[in-house]
Amino acid sequence: MPARHSPIRRLLLAASLLCLFGSALADDLRDIRERGVLRHLGVPYANFVTGSGDGLDVEIVQLFARHLGVRYEFVPSTWDTVVGDLTGKDTRTKPTLPDPGRRPIRGDMIANGMTILPPRLKLVDFSDPTFPSAVWLLARSDTATQPIKPSGDKERDIRATKAALRQGSTFVIYNSCLDPALYDLENKGLPLKRFTGSNNVNDLVPAMLKRESDMTLLDVPDVMIALERWPGKIKVIGPISEEQRMAAAFRKDSPELRDAFNAFLAGIKKDGTYMKLVKKYYRVAPRYLPEFFRDIPGGKAGG
Template structure:
């Protein structure tokens, strides 16, 4: 979508070890970003929002959020630069202060250089994240579901018409069940009071990506896992007949781009851009490209946004 795309090569190594020529500058809002001539997109590999492609040992990134921010770069008249990250480092790269969510609270770390202007990788809007960044208007629906292997004794719940009752139904099934979860993400068990259900919550011993949760239950690390909507849609297509959706453990959630609290004009410009691409159809084309089945599950969400932008 953007003609002048300055894409940093991603050198393979430990966690794609950040061996990048990322420029550390002090751009804070729209004016400074435009003066710098580049917007730096902090992205974490996740589902079809941000994924890495290895070509002869060199990595490039693709996905819904890659194209979304490339289009935003064009909209505000700057070049695009991708800044790879992890949830351990992303907030520090954006705000200059390291922060993670552990043991159900935000834990702050060192002061670090600011190396990006926006976090965008299908990031779920969560209360603790809202303390660290200002989110844009949401652009993708989500929720967290309980997913089980097809041979599990658990059976999908019968929807009641009430999301609260459905969540309660699912939680009542969890006593004594092994359930994979992951802190610092939307799959954090603390967010859904999972420890109160009697479930045996299993956290990864070493770093694991969200798209590795289903392979883990298929490998019999556990019978069940928490999983959000985008990864579930991909998993159902990738492993048909091998997994089943038991039901929700969260209310409806939404995804958005995260901006520094000191960047209100940059955030406003992104919201204006988002309205424009919703109005001209570009947004739905992007979603169709990366998540064609989401329209079946969340048609109301996309239709409501489309009607609001006519």
């Protein structure tokens, strides 16, 4: 008797799993419009998602939801789980397997100042760039390490900054844009220090100021905020990377949603809305990273 009903039991099991992971099925633009809500996955980070209900990416996605004619919903996540919350695959536990553990999908897009990195391109599709970035080396102002003298040659400046890493301990965060493997810093005998307090990039500078490390890798958006928050207490040593790009992330089976966002993003860049938001949250960004903003209306430094 049990054997005779096993196909039915398997069918019922499959149906129950379908219900369990129903939200994990692909939701593209049409599905979102029918559902009437756009779920924005975000991690509190710099001024992209402040954790207080606003931020550059929060306001951009709110405007995008209004553009689509749907309700906006913010879904808080963490750096460890946000990609899995989007894709329905638990990449924390089995990141190298072709089909990591399944999990419910909790959102339709990620937007929280996520840097476009090669490992992430295997898991998600990114929109057109939403913000520029780069990784710099930051130090306490009382350290002996001195800022490099800019040469006008970015590769030479990067080499000089990397040489300064030998002068003190430096915080890094693996599996992030601050992963030393991305910048050929591993196995070089450098005193790199894994940041273990949390995976929250916002905690790096406070920990450095408490003398838990002499220096830290940090991306430029956070550097801009840190320089304003702790004036006179920190200094920029130099660049560790070439200029990078941040973007919104989408599931690979949501091409129409990504295309709609790209068209929307181009529109708000053209009509000036984008730069108004940039200057609200990153007032000095055009001065620090002028190449990205130069061709955007209102994006010239001082403009």
